[in-house]
Each structure stands twice: as C-alpha cells, then as structure tokens.
Amino acid sequence: xxxxxxxxxxxxxxxxxxxxxxxxxxxxxxxxxxxxxxxxxxxxxxxxxxxxxxxxxxxxxxxxxxxxxxxxxxxxxxxxxxxxxxxxxxxxxxxxxxxxxxxxxxxxxxxxxxxxxxxxxxxxxxxxxxxxxxxxxxxxxxxxxxxxxxxxxxxxxxxxxxxxxxxxxxxxxxxxxxxxxxxxxxxxxxxxxxxxxxxxxxxxxxxxxxxxxxxxxxxxxxxxxxxxxxxxxxxxxxxxxxxxxxxxxxxxxxxxxxxxxxxxxxxxxxxxxxxxxxxxxxxxxxxxxxxxxxxxxxxxxxxxxxxxxxxxxxxxxxxxxxxxxxxxxxxxxxxxxxxxxxxxxxxxxxxxxxxxxxxxxxxxxxx
Amino acid sequence: xxxxxxxxxxxxxxxxxxxxxxxxxxxxxxxxxxxxxxxxxxxxxxxxxxxxxxxxxxxxxxxxxxxxxxxxxxxxxxxxxxxxxxxxxxxxxxxxxxxxxxxxxxxxxxxxxxxxxxxxxxx
Numbered sequence: 160x161x162x163x164x165x166x167x168x169x170x171x172x173x174x175x176x177x178x179x180x181x182x183x184x185x186x187x188x189x190x191x192x193x194x195x196x197x198x199x200x201x202x203x204x205x206x207x208x209x210x211x212x213x214x215x216x217x218x219x220x221x222x223x224x225x226x227x228x229x230x231x232x233x234x235x236x237x238x239x240x241x242x243x244x245x246x247x248x249x250x251x252x253x254x255x256x257x258x259x260x261x262x263x264x265x266x267x268x269x270x271x272x273x274x275x276x277x278x279x280x281x282x283x284x285x286x287x288x289x290x291x292x293x294x295x296x297x298x299x300x301x302x303x304x305x306x307x308x309x310x311x312x313x314x315x316x317x318x319x320x321x322x323x324x325x326x327x328x329x330x331x332x333x334x335x336x337x338x339x340x341x342x343x344x345x346x347x348x349x350x351x352x353x354x355x356x357x358x359x360x361x362x363x364x365x366x367x368x369x370x371x372x373x374x375x376x377x378x379x380x381x382x383x384x385x386x387x388x389x390x391x392x393x394x395x396x397x398x399x400x401x402x403x404x405x406x407x408x409x410x411x412x413x414x415x416x417x418x419x420x421x422x423x424x425x426x427x428x429x430x431x432x433x434x435x436x437x438x439x440x441x442x443x444x445x446x447x448x449x450x451x452x453x454x455x456x457x458x459x460x461x462x463x464x465x466x467x468x469x470x471x472x473x474x475x476x477x478x479x480x481x482x483x484x485x486x487x488x489x490x491x492x493x494x495x496x497x498x499x500x501x502x503x504x505x506x507x508x509x510x511x512x513x514x515x516x517x518x519x520x521x522x523x524x525x526x
Numbered sequence: 527x528x529x530x531x532x533x534x535x536x537x538x539x540x541x542x543x544x545x546x547x548x549x550x551x552x553x554x555x556x557x558x559x560x561x562x563x564x565x566x567x568x569x570x571x572x573x574x575x576x577x578x579x580x581x582x583x584x585x586x587x588x589x590x591x592x593x594x595x596x597x598x599x600x601x602x603x604x605x606x607x608x609x610x611x612x613x614x615x616x617x618x619x620x621x622x623x624x625x626x627x628x629x630x631x632x633x634x635x636x637x638x639x640x641x642x643x644x645x646x647x648x649x
Contacts, residue, residue: 244595246550246595
C-alpha cells in the first residue's frame with residue numbers, strides 16, 4: 160500500500176491539485192471533457208512513441224524532436240505539392256519515414272557511445288539536429304531543394320516562412336470518422352490510430368525483438384552474454400521511437416492546422432516527457448496507462464490553471480505561471496527521485512553482495 | 527535472399543501507395559468562364575458544382591475559380607433558358623498534373639466538343 164502510494168505520488172499530487180482548483184476555475188464539465196478529448200487525440204501518439212526506448216533501458220527519449228523535424232519536413236513537401244486531405248496526411252507519414260530512420264540511426268549510434276547518459280545526450284542531440292534542420296529549411300529550401308509554391312518561401316526567394324498554413328490537411332484525420340456524444344465531438348479515426356499504436360506496443364513487447372530490448376534494458380552485460388546484439392537492439396529502439404514521433408508530429412500538426420516552421424518541434428520532447436512523468440512513469444518503467452493518464456492530467460492543468468488564476472487572482476497569467484512552476488517542478492522532482500531511488504537500490508544491492516562475499520569468505524576460512 | 531525480396535516488395539508497395547496518394551490527393555485549380563462570342567452566345571447566369579461539392583454562380587461575362595482534388599471529376603451546371611426553363615448538364619473530365627483546367631461554360635451549354643483546355647502551370 161505504502162509502496163504503491165510512493166510509486167504513484169506524482170499522479171496523486173496532480174489529481175489532488177486539479178480536484179482543488181477545478182471548482183475555482185469556473186469551467187463547465189462538458190467543454191472541459193471536449194478539450195481533453197481533443198488534446199488526447201493530439202498528443203497521445205507522441206507520448207506513446209516514448210515507450211519503446213524505455214523498455215530498452217534508454218530512458219526518456221528527448222530525441223523524439225528528431226522525428227518531429229522529419230514529420231515537419233514531410234508536411235512542408237506535401238504543402239508545396241498541394242496534396243490535400245487525408246491523402247496529404249498519409250503521404251506525409253510515408254515521406255517522413257526515411258528522414259526519421261536516418262535521424263534515428265544517427266541518434267542510436269551516438270547514444271550507444273553515451274551509455275548511461277542517454278537522456279541528456281538525446282536532449283543535446285535534439286538541439287544539434289535542430290541547427291541542421293534550421294539550416295536546411297532556412298537556407299536549403301528554395302535554394303538547393305526546389306520549392307514550387309513561392310508563397311511558402313520568404314520574400315528573398317529562399318527559406319520557408321515562419322508559419323506554414325496547413326489548412327488543406329487541417330483535421331484531415333480527426334474529421335474522417337467523427338462521433339458526437341453529449342456535445343462532445345470524438346475524433347474516432349485518430350483515436351483508433353492511437354489505439355493501434357497501443358496494441359502495437361503491447362504486441363511488440365512480446366516479439367523476439369521486444370524481448371531482446373527488455374533483456375538489454377534490464378542488464379546489458381547479461382544480454383550480451385546471451386547472444387543479443389546490444390548496440391543494434393538499442394539503435395532499433397531509437398529508430399522505432401523516432402519514426403513514431405514523426406507520425407505523432409504529423410497527427411499533432413494536422414489537428415492544430417498551422418505549423419510554426421522553426422518552433423513547433425522544439426517543445427515536443429519536453430511536453431511529451433512531462434506528460435508521461437505526470438502519469439506516474441519513470442525513466443525506467445512506463446506503461447500505456449501512464450501515457451493516457453499523464454496526457455489527461457498534464458493537459459487538465461493546462462486548461463484549468465489559467466482560468467483558476469483569473470478567478471482567484473484576477474490574472475490568467477498568474478495561473479499559467481503557477482502551472483509551469485508546478486508541472487515542471489514535478490517533472491524535475493520525479494527525475495531526481497528516480498535517480499535517488501536507483502542509487503539507493505544500487506547501494507543496497509552492493510551492500511548485500513558484499514555481505515554475501517564476506518559470509519562466503521568467513522565460511523571458506525572456517526572450513 | 528528472402529529478406530531482400532521482402533524489402534524490395536515492401537519498397538515497391540510503399541512507392542505505389544505514395545503514387546496513389548499523390549495523384550488522388552493533388553489539388554487542381556479549375557478556371558471557368560461564362561463568356562460568349564457572336565450570335566451563338568447564350569447570355570445567362572450559370573450555377574455549377576464540381577463533384578457535388580460547394581455550389582457557385584457565374585454571371586454572364588464573368589470568370590470563376592474552383593479547387594478540386596484528384597483526377598476524375600464531374601461538373602454539373604444549371605441555367606435558365608429564355609422561357610425560364612431550368613436546364614441541367616453533367617460532364618465528366620480529368621485533371622492533369624501541373625496544369626490548370628480551363629472550362630468554357632458556354633461551350634458546354636452549346637454542346638461543343640473542346641469545352642475543356644489544359645494550361646501548363648508557370649513554375
């Protein structure tokens with residue numbers, strides 16, 4: 160009971176906070192549910208793309224930003240070619256795959272050189288690739304990469320504009336199959352795709368590769384000695400995550416309808432990881448339930464806090480500051496707690512081993 | 527060897543799928559004109575829709591633009607004759623890549639053959 164409480168302390172804290180603040184926010188239930196459903200369909204795919212590297216023991220993959228960039232490049236291309244509707248979205252997902260795979264391989268190889276420091280390495284790698292992305296989009300497109308639609312380019316003739324209008328693919332997935340229950344619009348098709356990814360993740364964990372990843376995640380040395388190609392398995396985990404993140408970014412942007420060319424991808428890693436951690440996951444264990452509950456709780460904070468701040472203190476901004484402070488403070492605390500717990504476990508394990516060795520020596524001597 | 531074949535098969539499948547998405551999702555601009563010349567001109571306003579989508583009206587002597595998606599389309603036009611009788615005409619046409627489709631409504635009304643012309647897009 161106590162252990163369960165400690166393990167789920169983050170979602171319990173956030174849930175308590177929401178329960179306290181929600182009545183003060185003055186929000187009605189149905190519009191809030193509508194907003195949550197919308198945000199769930201928008202963000203859950205990205206959050207689920209984080210699960211596979213966790214299974215492989217690579218922690219929280221901040222490198223999903225790389226996949227997001229691949230998705231955005233694909234969206235720029237389909238906008239330039241004027242491929243509209245659902246076909247545009249599907250074509251963008253196909254185009255994003257080679258970019259995501261290449262970036263995933265690069266990230267995986269680099270992370271293999273930084274074993275044990277994957278999270279910070281993937282975060283910095285995200286910043287580095289962001290620079291390359293900016294160079295390609297700001298200088299290469301229109302100059303080296305041919306862009307037909309001049310409206311997409313800056314007035315100087317090269318470089319993509321700050322905002323790309325995705326009006327032609329806006330809500331292409333969401334509006335394909337729609338259901339309205341009690342004035343709550345549910346994007347069934349998008350949720351089905353997300354459910355598909357959930358089932359894929361469950362199925363994947365049971366496959367040979369999934370079991371290999373789990374073995375690598377538990378102990379790399381044991382996995383290596385049992386014949387598993389550890390570096391390759393780790394690279395594959397990152398590639399899968401990056402490809403899924405590319406799809407996730409396309410789903411995210413088709414829902415919003417505009418792409419901020421140079422910023423849309425930047426916060427994706429942080430937001431998705433924060434949502435997963437708020438759902439009770441850690442950098443070594445995460446489930447689909449963590450992802451779903453995390454997105455709901457994290458985004459409930461987004462919805463509730465500005466209104467609560469406005470009603471309590473007369474300023475929505477104060478509520479927003481409060482949300483940022485609470486949510487990211489909790490993320491930092493979760494990571495610190497996880498690291499502390501891991502260190503304690505290691506110390507305990509080492510102590511036990513030492514005790515066993517000492518006992519063995521004593522026994523040997525006594526014999 | 528089997529693995530290589532599987533990859534080749536997958537690649538071909540993805541390429542075909544991409545081509546299908548490209549051609550069926552490509553947006554085209556259709557320019558419609560309702561201008562007549564000489565005695566044959568039927569001076570009437572025309573209401574039209576393509577693929578049963580949004581209905582639009584072109585006054586006599588004016589032009590109109592319409593955006594469509596994919597290759598095969600049906601245009602439906604309706605107009606009133608001098609004796610206030612409503613006439614509906616349906617025509618099928620194909621959109622081509624990198625072209626603007628120019629439809630002459632007057633030619634459709636007069637049942638002439640070359641009512642659609644394709645103009646190359648300036649890149």
